[in-house]
Structures are given as structure tokens and as C-alpha cells.
Amino acid sequence: MASLSNCSSLRHGVSLWCPQSASLTRARTQVSPSIGFRSFRRSYVVASSAFANENREFVIVGGGNAAGYAARTFVEHGMADGRLCIVSKEVYAPYERPTLTKAYLFPLDKKPARLPGFHTCVGSGGERQTPEWYKEKGIEMFHGDPVTSIDIGKQTLTTNSGKILKYGSLVVATGCTASRLPEKIGGNLPGVHYIRDVADADALISSLEKSQKVVIVGGGYIGMEVAAAAVGWKLDTTIVFPENHLLQRLFTPSLAQRYEELYQENGVKFLKGASIKNIESGSDGHVAAVKLEDGSTIEADTVIIGIGAKPAVSSFESLGLNTTIGGIQVDGQFRTRIPGIFAIGDVAAFPLKIYDRMTRVEHVDHARKSAQHCVTALLSAQTHSYDYLPYFYSRVFEYEGSPRKVWWQFFGDNVGETVEVGNFDPKIATFWIDSGKLKGVLLESGSSEEFQLLPKLARSQPVVDKAKLQNASSVEEALEIARSSLKD
Numbered sequence: 001m002a003s004l005s006n007c008s009s010l011r012h013g014v015s016l017w018c019p020q021s022a023s024l025t026r027a028r029t030q031v032s033p034s035i036g037f038r039s040f041r042r043s044y045v046v047a048s049s050a051f052a053n054e055n056r057e058f059v060i061v062g063g064g065n066a067a068g069y070a071a072r073t074f075v076e077h078g079m080a081d082g083r084l085c086i087v088s089k090e091v092y093a094p095y096e097r098p099t100l101t102k103a104y105l106f107p108l109d110k111k112p113a114r115l116p117g118f119h120t121c122v123g124s125g126g127e128r129q130t131p132e133w134y135k136e137k138g139i140e141m142f143h144g145d146p147v148t149s150i151d152i153g154k155q156t157l158t159t160n161s162g163k164i165l166k167y168g169s170l171v172v173a174t175g176c177t178a179s180r181l182p183e184k185i186g187g188n189l190p191g192v193h194y195i196r197d198v199a200d201a202d203a204l205i206s207s208l209e210k211s212q213k214v215v216i217v218g219g220g221y222i223g224m225e226v227a228a229a230a231v232g233w234k235l236d237t238t239i240v241f242p243e244n245h246l247l248q249r250l251f252t253p254s255l256a257q258r259y260e261e262l263y264q265e266n267g268v269k270f271l272k273g274a275s276i277k278n279i280e281s282g283s284d285g286h287v288a289a290v291k292l293e294d295g296s297t298i299e300a301d302t303v304i305i306g307i308g309a310k311p312a313v314s315s316f317e318s319l320g321l322n323t324t325i326g327g328i329q330v331d332g333q334f335r336t337r338i339p340g341i342f343a344i345g346d347v348a349a350f351p352l353k354i355y356d357r358m359t360r361v362e363h364v365d366h367a368r369k370s371a372q373h374c375v376t377a378l379l380s381a382q383t384h385s386y387d388y389l390p391y392f393y394s395r396v397f398e399y400e401g402s403p404r405k406v407w408w409q410f411f412g413d414n415v416g417e418t419v420e421v422g423n424f425d426p427k428i429a430t431f432w433i434d435s436g437k438l439k440g441v442l443l444e445s446g447s448s449e450e451f452q453l454l455p456k457l458a459r460s461q462p463v464v465d466k467a468k469l470q471n472a473s474s475v476e477e478a479l480e481i482a483r484s485s486l487k488d
Contacts, residue, residue, distance in 0.1 A: 056085055056166050058378075059157065061147050061315075062173030063088025065097055065367040066345030068120030068129055070171055071139055073375035081138030087159060089146035092198055093131045096123040097175075098364050100201045101222055102395055105208070105229035110399035115198065124368055147315045152338055169378060172316065172328060172336075172343040173371065176309035176362060181217075186279030191287035192303045195222065207302040208233050215239075215290045215300040217276060219246045221394060222306025224259070228396035228406075231266045238269040238298055240290065245272065250392065250414055255442070258424040262406070266397070271298070279303060309362060311347045325349040327360040332385025334374035342378065344370040353387045354459065355413060365391045389459050409451050412440030412458030419469045421478040429475045431482065437461045438482060443475070450479055462486050 058074065060067045067086055071094070074080040086094075096118045103113035116130045127133070134141050145159040156166050178194040181187030193204045204226075208214070214230050216223045219241030230237040239246075245256035260270060275293040282288035290298045311327040321336050321343075322329035328343040330336055330350050336343055345367040349360045366388060373386045393409040404426065416434025424444065432440040438461060441454050462485035472478035 057083040057168045058085075058171070059165060059167040059169070060084070060086045060171045060173055061088070061157070062086075062175055062312075062345075062347075063090030063092070063094050063143070064173060064175045064345065065094060065120055065123075065364050066173040066175065066371045067171075068094030069124075069368045069371035070173060070344065070375050071134065071137075072121055072126065072129065073372050074139075074379070075137050077375070077379045079379050084138075085140035085142065085165070086134070087142045087145065087147055087157070087165065089144065089160075090197060091144045092119075093129060093134060093141065094120045095198070096120055096364065097196075098123070100195055100198065101225040102229070103398065104198075104201050105205065105226065105232075106399045107208075107233050110232055110401065121368075123364060150316065150319060152319055152341070155340065168340065170341045171374065171378075172341065172347060173345050173367075174312040174315070175346040175367075177312050178305070179308040179310055181276065181279070181305055181307070185277070186281065186287070187305070189279055189281050189287045189303075190285060191301060192279060192305065194305050195226070196309070204302075204304065208235065211235055211302040213238075213298075213300050214302045214304065215298050216304045216306060217241070217290070218306035218308075219243055219270075219272070220249070220306060220308070221247070222304070224263075225394060225396055226304050226306060227263060227268050228266075229399075231263075231268060231397070232399045232402070237267065238271060238300075239263075240271045240274050240276065240292070240298070242273060242275050246270075250410060250442075252418050252420070252430060254420055255428070255430050258428060259406075262404070262424075309346070311360070313347060323349075325358050325360060329358070333377040333383075334370060334386065342374050344374045350386060350388075352390075353385055354389060361388070361390065363390075363392060389455055391455070406444070408442060408444040409446070409454060410440065410442040411454040412438075412461075414440045414442075417466070419466060419478075421469065421472050422475040427475045429478055431464070431469055431478070433464060433466055433469075436463050436466075438464045438485070441482070443479075446475075450476075453479060453483060456486065457482050460486055 060070055074084050092115060095115060099113050099118045106112035119128050119130050122128050145161050147157050148160050150157045156164050158164050178196045180194060191207060193207060195201055195204060213236040216227050216239045219239055223239050224246060227237055227239050245253050246259055247256060277291045277293045279287055280289045280291055287300060287303050290300055290303060313323055313328060316328060319338060327347045327349040328336055330343050330348050332351055334342045334344050334348060346362045348370060349358055352359045369388060376382050389411060391411050395407045398405045414432050416432050416439055419431045422428035426445040428444045430442045431438060438457055441457050443450060443454060464482055464485045468481050469478050472481060
């Protein structure tokens, strides 16, 4: 469940990035660093004293990873008890959302993950923040009651139930919603599933228990992870997507081929370059087949749609916040153009300092780090800008009895030429080199020490000898060549 987006089309092959355009440059200048943050903070603390006992000096809107890590940071600064509340459409305390397309979908005999086992912040080795944790820390929680409107003049927000809350500082952490197929082509038929929360995953598990033939629409993270879980259920599984290969935003064609072969060895079928015309139902109204644009039909009793996600900004569109890049645009402290309102995680479009461009990242690592940076800046004298290094990973086939567990990590920017080293049995590495500099690196089945090297390489962007990398006889040798290029 991850992606990085800063434009609607990719102009560098499989690059995750788009070049900085004049329009983005203009949009970027609209995020003013001179918001008067410190003077405003003094004024709102005084103004909020009247309602501090109602836990509304600070309000977090949203209940995902970013909200959980933001709450922990408030606690670490001693500013949560009686001051912080969280308003969310989720009915659960914040949890590590990536689990939903991985271990949560395993069949019962393969020890699936369940709450409270993956509440934040266990994903980063922190304390498990169960509902009791929030109560003990004095954090008021409003579950299942999403925000419907905000009055920035009165500094109030209204929830779906009609509750009106006054805030001093507002942190928007609403994340994304799943992109859906239109209802007119069967996107909402019984048996068609999308995954963004626990309720979605529970509904899918209920279908998988009764399924024989599964069709997954989308060849990205969701498609790959759900397909791997479906293999654990021993189901007839087909992945359909319009691109030429899996995870086209990141994988090179040769790298994708390695993964596709692994999935095929596990019984997964692929239909590449295929588009959906409509999803058909049977006489009982339940999904029965997926019809493609070429006229062919695939039988299915469960269909999972994994075609991306959209920032959840509808409640904030009337505020005049800059959303030209998709999410809510912020500066290096995650401040929006409206004093006292911040945005973090998937929903935030922020300056990617290392590559000097605006972007939006849908990934748990960014959700965690942006939350920590934003709240620390809000509560302290921290003034340095967020300096994020893009990071993506996936873990699949991790259930008991799997012949091979897969875990890869990628750091940096996938631009330029690529060098692939290794035979995928079990290790492989791909290096992206642009103008002689190492820009990004992906490693499958590495050791902990090797994985720790990757961010150092991607952040340093050392000049590397491409010929030496190409001639490396093993992944270990290639990584050593790259390591030796780092400056001491």
C-alpha cells in the first residue's frame, strides 16, 4: 500500500518522479515560510485556555498511521494529557495499515495478524498504543465520526454526528481513500472489494473463505500483496492490469519478470496490457466474471480492486488550501497556508528537499516521520525543514509453509540507467545511475547490514563506476563496490 505521486503522468519511463515544472514552482511559492508561526502559537495557547480541559487545544483529524505517531509525539513532549483529541471515521485506534494487505489476509491456519497486535507504534518498534493507552495518556478519542466541515474563522470543526469542536492547532491526517471503479460497470457489486481499513479486510476475508476463483485488478502494491495472500488460501488467482509489467512505477522490466515468474510458480496467472470493460453479476446479483475490453471474460467469485488511492481532502476543499498537486500543500514544517492548520502523511504535498521538488508520498515510513517532524516543530523551537529520503518496501509470501518469503527494500530515486546484479535465487539488486551518480537502489533478500547500507547510498548519491557494477559477480560484490564509493 504505497506510492509516490507528484503528477498525473510519468515522463521518465518507470521513474517515480516528474521533473519540476514551472507550474509546480509557482505552486510551491504559495507555501509561505513567513506564516508567523511562533507569534500565532503564543496567541492560540492563550485563546485555547478556556477549552483546554475539553482536550481541544490540539486536534488530530484522521485515525491512521500518521495520527498514531503524531499522538505519540505529543505524549513525548508532555502535551497530550487533557490537551489532545483525535477525530476519526475509523472505529479503531490507529494501527499499522500495511498489515491489512499482508498478514491480516492470511488464512486462519497460517496465523494471521489481528488487532490489537498491530496498533501503532509497533511497526517501528515502539509501544503498542491500544485504546487503553490513549485513555491513560488523557487523549480524547472520537471514533466513527468523521469531520464534515471546518470554520477557520471560529476555529471549529463539525463532525458527521453534529458535534462541534473548537481547536487551537489542527493536524490533518486523513490519508487516502481507495480509487473505485464506477458503479455503472459493476464497481460496487457484492463480491467486489477495496482495501483501506479493517472493515474492508474483514469483508474480503469473508469472501476468500467461500471463494474458488479470485481476480485482482491492478499490478501495483495492492495487487502483488493480495495475490500472495490468495496463494495462501490455495485459490485460483489471476492479476489483471493495463501496464506491461508488475509495479511499473518502480520495477524495471527485467526485475518485474523475476517477480512475475515467482508468482507464476505459485500458481498466479497474469493478464498484462488488459483493461476492464465491466464486472458482471450472476443471477443472484453476486459478482460472477470480469469482462475485458478485448471481449474475453474471466470467471470470478471474488474481485479485488487495487488501482490506487486518492487523498481524502473533501472536508477541506472549501478552505482555500492549495491542492494543485493532489494533496494539501505544506511547507517543510507541514504548515498549510492557513495559520494553525497542518497536514501530514499521505494527504500532504510537501517539499522533497533532497530532490528539490514538491511531491506526495503514500507510505507508512513517511506517515511516521512526517507526523513526528510536524508535531515536534509545533511544540518546540525546531526550525529545520523535513528532509525525507523516499523509501518503499514489500513483504509477501510470509505465511507458514511458504516455500519462499519475499522482502525487498528500495531507497532513493529511480531515474537514469539501471544495473541489475544477482540471479534472484534468492538475492538480487538493482542500481539506478544518473549522470554517473547512484540515485537509487533496490535489494531483494538482503541481510540487515546490507539493508542498512541502502539509505546511506541513496542519500549520499556517490559517483560510481557503472562498468564495475555490471561486472560484479554477486550482489555482495556490487554492494561493496557501491560502499567503497562513499566518502569517509
